[in-house]
Amino acid sequence: MAVSSTSRLLNGGARMPLLGLGTWKSEPGVVGKAVSVAIDSGYRHIDGAYSYMNEAEVGAAVKKKIAEGVVTRENLFIVSKLWCTFHALEDVKPSLMKSLSALQLTYLDLYLIHFPVGFQKVPGELFPVQEGKVLVTDIDYVDTWRAMEGLVDEGLVKSIGVSNFNISQLKRLLSIARITPAVNQVELHPYLTQPELVEFCASKDIALTAFSPLGSPGRALLNDSADPKDLLKDPVVKTIAEKHKKSPAQVLLRFHVQRNIATIPKSVTPARIQENAEIFDFELMDEDLQSLLALNRNWRVCQLTLLQDHQFYPFKDP
Known part of the structure; x- marks a missing residue:
């Protein structure tokens, strides 16, 4: 069950490092330093998104490290995501170009559809809301995918994929796709192991990237549950550690990479960024992996229940 490599071969031929730095909620003024520390610590995978509103600072940090000779562009794996307000075919490429401009790059290694539900375009609004409801569209992610494929044809992105897609949505996408999604980025941790999704993606050679791999301590506001879980304090996790x-x-991150699943822990604390990189010098035993998998309780941090009535709301798979 162990995987010795530090990277995953994607179905299009590119290699994705299994450990990346997540930048969601890393604010301007601190995210650049986090990216710099991560690159100095050996990270070569930087995960970002238009909606994080920090790509300019991420790009500046990457450019500086390249200029210093610490890393080359070819050694980096840079990810961004198409936000929900840009699902219309005519908006896909302009949105990518905004991200490339902010990042000061000529191409991305991976570009993802951030979420299957499209939003109406309202100037200055990431989540356009009216009378307590998100202003959504009925734009089909299948059509959005065709525009994503065009970005590969133009050489603007090396690989394309999706985020927060369930099995039925992946099946539907695969039925029309000219380019198979390389990656599905979803919430994964021992409290949400999603075994059916993991198995399905493996069967279709779609790589998985786990967001919220530590259970997102401090992110419980996105969960309607009044009983937020602290995975880092779980007795089973602590005993294995x-x-x-x-x-x-480190155990929770190793849990993913040892199963060939990429993971993108977010941190702006230098010591934690460095600690999170030290996961390739030990191996969990099969009994450890089984104990962690047994913790599953289908507890999802990111639920976005405001969108649950939309036809493309993804969190409905059994």
Whole structure:
């Protein structure tokens, strides 16, 4: 069950490092330093998105590290995502160009449809809301995908994929896709193991990237549950960490990469960024992996229940 490599071969031939730096909620003024520390610590995978509103600072940090000779562009794997307000075919390429301009890049290694539900375009609004409801569209993600394929044809992105897609949505996309999605980025951790989705993606050679791999401590406001879980303090996780003389966070990250699943922990704390990189010098035993998988309780941090009535709301798979 162990995987020795530090990267995953994607179905299009590119290699994606299994450990990346997540930049969601990393604010301007701190995200640049986080990216710099990460690159100095050996990270070569930087995960971002238009909607994070910090791509300019991420790009400046990347450019500086390239100029310093710490890394080359070819050694980096840079990810961004198409936001929900840009699902219309005529908006896909202009949105990508905005991200490329902010990042000061000529291409992306991976570009994802951030969420299957499209939003109406309202100037200055990421989540356009009226009378307590998100202003959505009925734009079909299948049509959006065709525009994404065009970006590959133009050499603007190396690989394309999706985020927050369920099995039925992936099946529908695969039925029309000229270019198979390379990646599906979804919430994964021992409290939400999604075994059917993991198995399906493996069967179709779609790589998985796990967001919220530590259970997103401090992110419970996105969950309607009044009982937020702290995965880092789970007794099973702590016991395994003590056995391997590692931190709970390192165990949770190793849980993914050892199963060939990429993971993108977010941090702006230099010591934690460096600690999170130290996961390739130990191996979880099969009994450890089974104990972590047994923690599953289908507890999802990111639910976005405001969108649950939309036909493309993804969190409906059994």
